[in-house]
Amino acid sequence: MSVSFLRSSSFALLLGLAACNSAPPPRPPVNPDALWGLIQRDCIGPDAPRGACLSVDAAPGRRDVLVKDSHGDYQYLLMPLDRVTGIESPALLTAQAPNYFAAAWQARSLTEKALGQPLPRTVASLALNSAHGRSQHQLHIHVDCLRADVLAQLQAMDDAITTQWQPLPQPLRGHTYQALRLEGLALTANPLHLLAAGPAAAGDLGxxxxxxxGHGRDDRDPGFVLLATQADLEAGHQASGEELQDHACAVLTGAADALDGVR
Incomplete structure (x- = not known):
């Protein structure tokens, strides 16, 4: 074997090792207006809905759209048809503000259809992230399944969840949550108004x-559990309630691992 061949082989090996040890290329920055752009592209106009937009309700008191999120097979997003940045928007607390959570609860039928099996009331969930725990600047409510471990914790703490806001006796996903129980088949009360009048009464809803x-069963003692958590940036908690959801819906599908995500 020639010396020149050994040298060239060694040089090639060094190049390969350098490539393996080098940092991966940085991901392109997230466009925070991507969802708003999607609404304008696919949910507005004479031929809407189209593309990624599944439905548009432009009736007064609603004005919302539904889109299929690209993260997970069963996740959908309910968003205002109008420009609403997020949970911190003062317009959400007016008497005329649409109850976007009520519309999102109705949309759980899409998750059930995608699953191809019944979606128990207690597995269905809606999540709205804080201004610090989201990547998009258009209000969007995640419609999907609860994580199996979170569902088990809530069932175990059921007696501690009352019709008054109070901290749960155990953290969820390592974070402190306050809980409130609502009764009824439909989400007639606006959860954002209840949050603003309760734990967030001091202000800074963002x-x-x-x-x-969901709580109970549709045919017996139906209701809801509201869960709220506040960002603690010094502790690294950005308040993304979406952490309680599983976009693989392992509790029903038997998926090996839960699929999390923040958008």
């Missing part, structure tokens, strides 16, 4: 994340 989970 620091809060809100999750709504």
């Amino acid at each position: 620091r809060w994340s809100l999750v709504v989970a």
Whole structure:
């Protein structure tokens, strides 16, 4: 074997090792207006809905759209048809503000259809991330399944969840949550108004994340559990209630691992 061949082989090996040890190329920055752009592209106009937009309700008191999220097979997003940045928007607290959570709860039928099996009320969930725990600047409510471990915790703490806001006795996903029980088949009360009048009464609603989970059964004692957590940036908690959801819906599908995500 020639010396020149050994030298060239060694040089090639060094190049390969350098490539393996080099840092991966940085990901392109997330466009925070991507969802708003999607609404304008696919949910507005004479031929809407089209593309990624599944439905548009432009009736007064609603004005919302539904799109299929690209993260997970069963996740959908309910968004205002109008420009609403997020949970911190003062317009959400007016008497005329649409109850976007009520519309999102109705949209759980899409998750059930995608699953191809019944979606128990207690597994269905809605999540709205805080201003610190989201990547998009258009209000969007995640419609999907609860994580199996979170569902088990809520069932175990059921007696501690009352019709008054109070901290749960155990953290969820390592974070403190306050809980409130609502009765009824439909989500007639606006959860954002209840949050603003309760744990977030001191102001700065943008620091809060809100999750709504079903409780009971549709045919027996139906209701809801509202879960709210506040961002603590010094502790690294950005208040993304979406952490309680599983976009693989392992509790029903038997998926090996839960699929999380923040958008």
